Amino acid sequence: MLPVAVLDIQAGHRCLDLCAAPGSKTAQMLASLAHANYKKWGRGLEKIEVKGSEQFLRGRIDYSGDEGCVVANEISAERAGMLVHQIARHQSLYPLVVFTSHDARYFPSLRREDGREVLFDRILCDVMCSSDGTLRKSPHLWREWSSRLSLELHAEQLAVALRSVRLLRGGGRMVYSTCSLSPVENEAVVAEILRAAPCLALLDVREELTLRTSPGLETWKVAHQGQLYESHAAAVAAGVKLQRGVFPPAESGLGLKKCLRILPHHNDTGGFFIAVFEKVAAYVAKGAEVADAETIRGYDSDRDEDGEEEERQKQLQKLEQAAERSCSAQERAKAEARRERARTSGSLARELARYKCLASMPEQVCALRAFYGLHESFPVQLFFSRHHLQLMADGELVQTHQGEANQLLLLAAAAAEVLCCGTGEHAKRKLKVIAGGLRAFEKDRFEVAERSTSLRLAQEAVELLAPYLGLRVVTLEDVADTHRLLSQRDAATAALVSAGKSQLEELGAGGCVLLLRTTSGSWLAVSALRTRKAVSLFVNDLMMPSMRQACGLPAALQAEEAEKRFVSARFQGFEVDKRPMKDFEPLQAAPDVGFWQELSQRKLDLWRLDSSNVPVTAFYEASQASRVPAKCFLQKDAFQDTRVPVGAVKVVGELKNFNTEEEFRAFLGNADARQSCLAEAVAQISSAIASGKALQEPWQLRRLLLCSFADLKKYHYSYLLTLPALKTPKPWQRVREPIEDLGPEVLALVAKGLREKDFDGLCLLTRAADVGWSLRPMADLLNVKVESEDDLILVFVDPSSEEAPAWSLQNALVLLAKHRPGRRRVLAFRDPQLAGASGYTSSGPQLRSLLFRYALDAEMESSGDCRAGWSKIATVDLTRFLDSKMVAANAVDLNIKLMKWRVLPGLEPDRLKELRVLLLGAGTLGCGVARALMGWGCRHMTFVDAGKVSFSNPVRQSLFTHKDAADGRKKATAAKEAVLAILPDAKVEDVVMDIPMPGHPHQSAELLRANVVKLQELIERHDVICMLTDSRESRWLPSLLVAAAQDRGKDAPLGLTVALGFDSFLVSRQSYQNSPAACYFCNDVTAPSDSLAFRTLDQQCTVTRPGISGLASNCAVELLAALTQHQDGFAAASSNTASISESPLGGVPHQVRGYAAEYALAPTETEPFGRCICCSPQVLQRYAAEGMGFLEQVIADSSILEDVSGLAEMKAAMSGMEGDVEAFDEFEDL
């Protein structure tokens, strides 16, 4: 850890760890930075103090200051991912850190948008080396090491160092270190750095150290193929080609003695090398103008080609060639698999995270400020949303998973700047960011209430953010409430006893923060969700035990409480697995809410009816407390992320999600079917054991199958899980041995080892005479030598808290019996708290791990059969977390999505969902059209009607009831409320108004004007205008306004008319933009006049067969639906049938006439009539010229329309042949 110590990190420093894996040095850098910040500014990690209402802004952490940052870079994307987990214990420092994945030689330069470069204050180059200094710790190196390694690594090490010189600011410090003692990798590199970068000075820090060190070497010999060479000249003379730079420098005065050599025997450590540099002047790239090939020059991302991409292409090409050269099909398949793996993971993968600053999303900021009262002073520009892009082999960028965009991450100012510089539009070489920032808000797919934001506080950030929240922070001061919430996770608000309860009850639905009082009187801030009548904690299973302990509760729930599980009535009574013998403890499935939400989303948007198995990654942990069932956790990222938290044990497997309840029931009822779907997993496990592959990769022994049925309509998810275990010819025999044989020190060593190294849940504990106990990977099983067989113990990370170890031990026993049979000791490890840094305090001096001795005979090899060990069936009911409105809305959309999956893959239901429809008339047709629109998931509609519901209406007008009539309610209002009662998330408006009609001069001039203006405004903000009134003349003004609005481009409204006869109906669309069609009046040869005056009652009422209005309104909505799906949209040419490629819903005629008596529909194409009293150019021109004046004239006397349109003239010309003109009055006066 010396390299970080001599780096001398100060407050506010921007630090770069160029070769960061395995991450311990990054963690140290982060801690040093935080410590320096705290010393300078006295701020860092304060808790909130609650004192009445003054809690606001007290003890806040000011992330707007310059806190500095640590950028941790690691070439392998996978190892970079592990880094993230390595620093898990420093969660509160996440805002300071950004993880990247670059070849360190080509780490890109960071520039602000104005072009200024962001340089680092401190850079650690702990480069890849031959590691010969660690021989004592890693004896396998004795076999692998050769002098050639150093010679090969020299150039790469130098390139990394030179790149870091370029990234270092003037006055900044850089540390070059290796864990090798070879001068070729150390002093030779330092000498080359000094030659290439005169801006650097080598610092002597030996005096600052208390450790015993040796000075750097100034002369050495270079070993090559068994010969030693003193100089480049000597090598050349011997005909050996070696780089000049690996030899001791000819020049003096480089000061190589200032380097530090730490020799293993000096301090009883590993051996390593450190050189500390300071940049005393600006860097000037050398070599561009010098032609000397020997001159070394650092990579410059601003000037040079993208070296990293070149390397990547080279590697891919090599893999490609390997695939081509393969002789057999099997070899080829293997090579191709390797190539694919390299493309999608590891150092060749090109996955980029793109960050978007919250400040660029003002609506989100407003929502947060309005909903949580987020204080003005909080720097919103430090919040980022993230999504992932992947660079495919053909160079195309593809968004891989969307889940991440659903979070807001918080970064400190300097880290935020790195992101903006590195991933912004202007960045020449984009920074490949793996992770960074603290998860602060999480978005739920399911919104809880209309007015709330769907962003909830993540528990990780609650303490940090709560002081900034002016709203939605509720104090529950009674410890009884703390206990209730921490035991049940949720509680009905009515059941709470604190005074803060009333505040909680007044709170609308949505995220909130609860301050819970602990038994010791301190406060615990918890993220929670206020639902309709209850409040639920937003805390996952992993955080719960430490919270319970902090509040003086036992870490785990009582077993009987934890065992309580809800099983949907439909799946009760299935005896999937008799509780197996108490020889091994089966794992219970523990998927969290986020997992199911992700599953729902994937099911709806990706898998649909595809029921193929889906890969998932789960994990379990060593048991932390007594009487907790062994659990296998599945979280939101189980579908996309193959990493697991540090210290957790990875379980890979598949999700089998059944499409129907019947299939799931059949599966539950059929033991053979359940067994047979494990066959593949069992075969994989057997082969991994037989080949010894499982020794390298112990996760091969753990394969899970999670079977589920997701009732997406009810939000019930039923599931069960198994990890198949190979069946053995006879049961395993075990004897318990006293754990004291090992004792707390050895267990602490195991705990630390498991936390620091990735042993993958299984390892060996061996004892050697000189060094005592030590942990080693399973891979050492075959060749590790021990004095007594008892000095070799299998360590199994055990999630069970019962006497019997967990189910997953069985396959490990088979592996051991196969490769090293005998009477073996097995440590069921259950004391992770001994690692000391996990955030949990030890539950007492009592050790919970168990030591067993198993008889492992070679004949315990399995026959290929398996024991399933299914967990119990459980059901989770997500509606507890959801609002009824959203449940309804999702259910409606689900029905439409089902249509898309099953019948019409080309359907785009969102086009209907987003359509804004104006319904002129809320009578029989208005009600019918609105209902049909709801069926298509339409959400936006506006009812316009002036009338009241009358007693005769409800039987035919499907949105009204007798009560509406009795209460004398307005039709528009009653219709709106009826729609909301059916579809709670609809956006409905009601407008009570008369539509001005030609020849109806009954309104005052002001009212007329106001109504026209209102109608214009309504038409302007709707996409479809449905004319559904019951008189001909009331359609004239809207038809005219729609026709006049066709010049609005893509915002032009579509005019749709529906009219009824006694047993026939008409549905007609009028001209849309440049696509001509007849309007309702094109068929008419008289100007509309007051058709209601002078009529008897039977003539005024709608005299139609009752079914006609339903046929008509449904026909109209189906035509509208077809138009939305047509490739030309509303401008589609008339067609009675359309190919599926043009329109998945078929034909889009201009007009449909329906005849009930003949059960016939007649779709037709129409043409506008040149002398139409409504849509002809003459009328439109007159309206455009005179506007309201023209309308006033028409309303006073409609006959002028015949003159304006030229109809009168035509009539006069035809007066002699009146008998031949057919009456077009078929659909009048309804």
Ligand SMILES: [Zn+2]
């Ligand atoms: Zn017309």
